[in-house]
Each structure stands twice: as structure tokens, then as C-alpha cells.
Amino acid sequence: MFRWLIGAIAASIVVAHALAAEPVEIGIGYLGRPGTKETLSLIEQPAANNGVAGAQLAIEDNNTTGKFLDQHFTLEEIHLKPNADAVQAATALVEHNGFIIADLPADELVKVADALRERGTLLLNAGATDDRLREEDCRASVVHVAPTRSMLADALGQYLVWKQWRRWLLVVGSHDADKLYADALRRAATRFGAKIVQERSFEDTGGARRTDSGVTLIQRQMPVFTQQAPAYDVLVAADESEVFANYLPYRTWDPRPVAGSAGLVPTSWDASHDQWGAIQLQNRFVKLNSRRMTALDMQAWTATRMIGEAASRTNSGDARKISDFIRGPDFQIAAFKGKPLTLRDWNLQLRQPILLADGRMVVSVSPQEGFLHQFSELDTLGVDKPETKCKLR
Numbered sequence: 001m002f003r004w005l006i007g008a009i010a011a012s013i014v015v016a017h018a019l020a021a022e023p024v025e026i027g028i029g030y031l032g033r034p035g036t037k038e039t040l041s042l043i044e045q046p047a048a049n050n051g052v053a054g055a056q057l058a059i060e061d062n063n064t065t066g067k068f069l070d071q072h073f074t075l076e077e078i079h080l081k082p083n084a085d086a087v088q089a090a091t092a093l094v095e096h097n098g099f100i101i102a103d104l105p106a107d108e109l110v111k112v113a114d115a116l117r118e119r120g121t122l123l124l125n126a127g128a129t130d131d132r133l134r135e136e137d138c139r140a141s142v143v144h145v146a147p148t149r150s151m152l153a154d155a156l157g158q159y160l161v162w163k164q165w166r167r168w169l170l171v172v173g174s175h176d177a178d179k180l181y182a183d184a185l186r187r188a189a190t191r192f193g194a195k196i197v198q199e200r201s202f203e204d205t206g207g208a209r210r211t212d213s214g215v216t217l218i219q220r221q222m223p224v225f226t227q228q229a230p231a232y233d234v235l236v237a238a239d240e241s242e243v244f245a246n247y248l249p250y251r252t253w254d255p256r257p258v259a260g261s262a263g264l265v266p267t268s269w270d271a272s273h274d275q276w277g278a279i280q281l282q283n284r285f286v287k288l289n290s291r292r293m294t295a296l297d298m299q300a301w302t303a304t305r306m307i308g309e310a311a312s313r314t315n316s317g318d319a320r321k322i323s324d325f326i327r328g329p330d331f332q333i334a335a336f337k338g339k340p341l342t343l344r345d346w347n348l349q350l351r352q353p354i355l356l357a358d359g360r361m362v363v364s365v366s367p368q369e370g371f372l373h374q375f376s377e378l379d380t381l382g383v384d385k386p387e388t389k390c391k392l393r
Contacts, residue, residue: 022070023067023072024070024316025072025317026062026073026319026322027073027097027099028055028059028097028098028307029076029094030052030055030076030078030103031080031086031093031100032051032078032079033080033086033104034050034079034080040245040247047289050296051127051294051299052075052300053288053300054298054304055075055126055301055303058302058303058304058308059304062307062308062311066311071312074097075304076093078092086108086111086112087111090112091115094121098121098319098323099123100121100122100123101124101300103300106130106137109123109125109128109142113139117139120141122143123139123141123142124142124144125143125145126145126302126303127299128144128146129146130149130180131148131150131382134347134348134349134388135347135383135389135390138348139392142348143303143343143350144350145299145300147352147382148184148349149181149184151381152181152184152354153181153184153187154191154380154382155266155354155381156185156236157188157189157194158367158381159264159356159368160234160259162368164233165233166233167230167231167234168189168196168232168234168236169198169229169232169235170186170196170237171244172201172239173201173202173240173243173244173245174201174202174203174204177240178240181261185260198232202244204244222247222252223252226251226252226253227253227254229253229254232254233256234256234257234258234259235263236259237258237263239260239262240261245261245262246261249262264363265357266355267356268295269297269298269299270362271292271294273355275362276337278337281293281301302335305333306333307326309331309333310331313330333350337365346388347383347388351381353367354381366381
């Protein structure tokens with residue numbers, strides 16, 4: 001009887017220890033609507049796991065730290081089909097996850113945020129660059145990891161002005177997203193003292209993007225399209241819809257550089273970026289996915305790491321505590337960009353340097369030298385606090 005009692009006590013201690021060591025589960029949902037947009041370049045076609053691959057890598061990183069804090073992170077993915085309801089999918093995700101990383105169009109992101117408001121779920125916007133999501137349509141439950149169009153345009157504008165390329169020929173596509181990017185470029189020109197000497201529109205008339213005679217046809221069209229322009233230093237293209245911009249370099253009537261949607265492109269991440277320890281992240285990503293890391297991958301990685309960093313700093317698995325810390329004054333995240341990234345408290349946009357890349361190398365990183373700010377030089381990119389229309393609710 002005594003031996004049995006000792007054995008039972010010992011077994012109870014082992015069970016209690018096992019239960020005490022059980023890690024806290026922190027669930028993260030990934031909700032994306034895969035784009036169907038075809039790129040002009042065959043080597044830039046988006047992978048099926050574009051975006052979510054970055055989140056998967058960050059889950060590994062979170063769990064490396066989490067095992068010392070008895071925290072375990074999981075990722076549940078939903079990739080929406082063309083007619084699927086984003087709100088319904090988001091509601092399903094929050095049944096088992098305290099956070100959602102979203103790669104959704106602006107209108108759907110707002111609907112999801114409003115639908116989940118009462119639940120207090122934090123959404124991390126990894127894909128949408130629309131400024132209105134941080135301004136008139138801002139929400140207190142949405143943190144924006146993706147940079148805005150105005151941040152991208154300002155990063156490019158600073159470099160072009162630093163180079164003394166102040167005269168811009170602006171070519172704008174015919175789709176809504178192209179026009180929004182053009183608005184951001186106009187704003188950047190005004191803000192930094194550049195001059196748009198002329199604007200031209202490129203109409204998308206449809207039809208096949210690639211034909212057997214494509215190179216010959218383009219070689220004839222683009223010089224004619226860009227001839228007889230006023231004197232300019234650089235052609236800036238607004239073509240988020242991938243219709244014409246990549247046909248411009250080396251084909252303009254005048255021998256001028258191209259920037260914006262082709263040539264020198266502002267981006268949150270580039271596969272050639274190797275500074276500040278980025279090469280280690282790039283190599284781990286390639287090993288895991290057998291492809292290079294895109295901007296969307298990095299934005300999803302950063303969003304996932306933000307959750308992991310906040311969980312580590314608070315030593316908590318409580319979603320509300322983690323969310324409050326992310327939105328609080330003490331939060332910062334390292335993301336291989338040379339300086340810690342923090343949140344703008346007025347619209348919950350992540351401050352970050354912007355890379356300027358030409359498709360093979362990173363040419364520069366903005367903000368540029370000499371563009372000063374009383375609080376953070378990163379706030380020279382995008383809408384600053386005195387300009388904001390955001391009223392978080």
C-alpha cells in the first residue's frame with residue numbers, strides 16, 4: 001500500500017510537471033486573395049505561395065524564441081477563391097486564432113475590420129498600399145505593415161531630387177491603381193521640389209501581352225509614344241497594372257532613365273538586398289522555398305514577427321495584451337533594414353526605410369541624406385502627423 005501511494009504521488013508530480021511545461025498556443029491566421037494579375041516579365045510571375053511563404057518562415061523564427069518562453073506559434077491559412085466571402089473566411093479564422101495577417105484589397109480589408117471590431121481581433125495589413133486605409137478609412141484594429149503608395153513615391157522622389165533629376169515626364173496607366181500611384185508621385189514632386197514637365201496616358205486596349213512579333217512591335221511603339229516631350233531628366237511611370245512600364249527602359253525616344261513602376265523601383269524588399277544581415281534571411285528563405293523573397297513575402301514575415309516580438313516582450317499569449325503592446329509606445333521590430341521599425345501612433349502605419357532597386361541590385365535606400373524631420377527621418381516618407389486625416393476608431 002505504501003509503495004503504491006509513493007508511486008501515485010510520483011506519477012502525479014510527473015503529470016503536473018508535464019502540464020506546467022505545456023507551451024501557450026498563439027494562433028495566427030493568414031487570409032489572402034491571390035492575385036491573378038499577369039506580369040510582363042516571365043521571371044517575375046508570382047508564386048502560388050507568394051506572401052504566405054514569408055509568414056511560414058517567421059513562424060519558425062517565432063518558435064525558435066518561443067520554446068524558451070513556453071510559447072508555440074501556429075499558422076492557419078485561407079486563400080480565397082475569386083467569389084469567396086472574405087468576411088466569412090475571417091470569421092472562421094478567428095475561432096482559433098487571435099490575429100489575422102491580411103493580404104486583401106482595400107475594400108475587403110475595411111469590411112473584415114468592421115465585421116471583427118467587436119471581437120477585438122488585430123489585423124495586420126501585409127498587402128494593401130492604399131493611403132486611404134491609413135487616412136479617411138483607418139481603423140484602430142488594423143496595423144499596416146505594407147508601405148503606402150505615398151511612402152514609395154516619396155522614397156523615389158527623394159532620390160531623384162538628390163540626383164538633381166528634377167524634371168519628370170510622368171506616364172500614367174489607365175487603371176484605377178495606376179491613377180492612385182500617379183497621385184502619390186505628383187504629391188512627391190510637389191513636396192520635394194521636382195517638376196512634372198508633362199503627363200502622358202497609356203491606354204490599356206487589351207489583347208495579348210506577348211506575341212511572336214512582340215519585341216519588334218514594342219521597339220517601334222515606345223520611341224514614338226515618348227517622342228516630342230519637353231526636356232526632362234527622368235521618365236516616371238505609374239503602371240501598377242503591369243501593362244506598359246517594363247517596355248520603357250532602353251526604348252524611349254530620348255536616352256533617359258526610367259523609374260517608378262519599372263527601371264528604378266521603390267519597394268519594401270528586394271531579392272538582391274544583402275545589407276544589415278539580410279543575406280542570412282534571404283538564404284534561409286531560398287532554402288525553404290527554392291525561390292527568392294518578394295516584397296509581399298517580407299511584409300508577411302514582418303507582420304508575423306511583430307506578433308512574436310510582442311509575445312516575447314510581454315511574456316504572454318493573451319491576444320489582447322499582445323495587440324496592445326504592438327500598438328503601444330515601446331514596440332519596435334528589427335527587419336534587416338538598418339534601423340528598428342516602429343508604428344506611427346496616429347494611423348498605425350509601420351515606419352520603414354524603402355529600397356530603390358533596379359531588378360538586379362539595390363541602388364539606394366530612402367530616406368535620403370539631407371531630408372530631415374523633427375521626430376524621425378522615416379516620417380519624411382508618406383503622410384506625416386500634421387497632414388493626417390485619420391481618426392482611429
